[in-house]
Amino acid sequence: MPLNNRFIIEVPASTANLGPGFDSIGLALDLYLTLEVEGSSRWEFYSTSDELKQFPNDEQHFIGQVAIKTAEKYGKVLSPCKVTIQSEIPLARGLGSSASAIVAGIELADRIGGLGLTKQEKLLIATEMEGHPDNVGASIYGGLVIGCYQKNEVDILNFANLSxxxxxxxxxxxxxxxxxxxxxxxxxxxxxxxxxxxxxxxxxxxxxxxxxxxxxxxxxxxxxxxxxxxxxxxxxxxxxxxxxxxxxxxxxxxxxxxxxxxxxxxxxxxxxxxxxxxxxxxxxxxxxxxxxxxxxxxxxxxxxx
CATH class of the missing domain: 3.30.70.890 (GHMP kinase, C-terminal domain)
Structure with missing residues (x-):
């Protein structure tokens, strides 16, 4: 069923490790990946950023693939959308660009597919894709996160209002x-x-x-x-x-x-x-x-x- 209105997904960047917290400590930062989404007859991904124009502009886009695969886990087929992307997060610089894209894809699937995912469910899907919970956990929960991923289970605690x-x-x-x-x-x-x-x-x-x-x-x-x-x-x-x-x-x-x-x-x-x-x-x-x-x-x- 096509979308009748537009919506926005905003995902913060993250820094991880903080030194010794290897693959387990993350911190959300106020740089954002923003998706503006509206219904379309086909999948379309656009960006005004030169850095992001290198990626596919159809359903092969990384965010689109994450969304489609997430929906498939729950037996859903997503209605195609036009997605306009803006990002303040530089690629491949250690600020969680891939993690924010994974989280954005999961949020996209959740919203379009009506999956009703909890934060914990989003975290597990994102951790399975990323391999560790620090960056994705920070992008989902915000604040400082300390996480553990073992035996296909992920546990995390987050702390806000750090001074x-x-x-x-x-x-x-x-x-x-x-x-x-x-x-x-x-x-x-x-x-x-x-x-x-x-x-x-x-x-x-x-x-x-x-x-x-x-x-x-x-x-x-x-x-x-x-x-x-x-x-x-x-x-x-x-x-x-x-x-x-x-x-x-x-x-x-x-x-x-x-x-x-x-x-x-x-x-x-x-x-x-x-x-x-x-x-x-x-x-x-x-x-x-x-x-x-x-x-x-x-x-x-x-x-x-």
Whole structure:
């Protein structure tokens, strides 16, 4: 049955790991992937962004494929739609672009197919597609998320209204997640695993108790991925040094990189972003806040974030 009115899906970007929280900690950011959807006789995907024009404009579009496959899980065939896409999330820069697209596709299927999915059901579908719950969980729930995916089950807790700001330095070059995963070790010794997991545990406790000094220290002491990925990011240490000299309490690779994300107390993000932009003119520096709402679907005339 064709759609009679337009609606909008808005999905936040995300940063993951935050240092030692490898594949399990995510944070929603106030950069958005936005889909404006209306009925059509065939599937159509359009974007005004040059970066997104490389993708198919029919049902082979990644978001369309996610939507169609999600509906198939529930025995539904979706009515085709015209989807206009706008995105503030740079591709392949460690800011959850693929995760936001997966979540958008699931939300599209849920709305068109009338699936009535809960957030938990959306999370499981998205995690099965993405392979881990950190980015997709943040995009669905908003705020800070800590998740676990084992034995085809996913559990997650989310926390909103965190009192810090973020500044992200986004380079021009991309870094594919697959390439950054290839440098990681296949296994850790028991002692290494204990040290790495205890660091992640303490990071969560520090963030929730607002002990910024300890949180920043734990980000630096990650053993899971940053020691192996930092050599791929030639500018990491320089960004870290400038950021920590200008108000950042913590610095980490954003996801798999190459973007570097810096954490500041409330009120200090704007100044830090200005300093970093003046120091690293070849990068795009963004002053961000945590998105606390997660993905939203609204009728056009009622849409207000």
């Amino acid at each position: 810090f700001e973020l500044v992200v330095a986004v380079p021009q070059e991309i870094l594919l997640t697959k390439d950054s995963r290839d440098v990681l070790p296949e296994a850790f010794s028991r002692q290494e695993a204990i040290e790495a997991s205890s660091t992640a545990n303490l990071l969560v406790a520090a963030l929730l108790s607002q002990n910024w000094e300890v949180a920043g220290k734990m980000m630096e002491q990650d053993l899971f991925h940053q020691p192996y990925r930092k050599p791929l990011i030639s500018f990491y240490e320089e960004v870290e040094q400038v950021a920590k000299s200008n108000g950042a309490f913590g610095v980490a690779l954003s996801g798999a990189g190459p973007s570097v994300i810096c954490f500041t107390e409330k009120g200090q993000g704007k100044l830090l972003s200005q300093v970093l932009q003046s120091e690293f003119t070849e990068m795009t520096v963004k002053h961000l806040n945590v998105d606390n709402d997660g993905s939203i679907t609204k009728e056009v005339e009622k849409f207000v974030r």
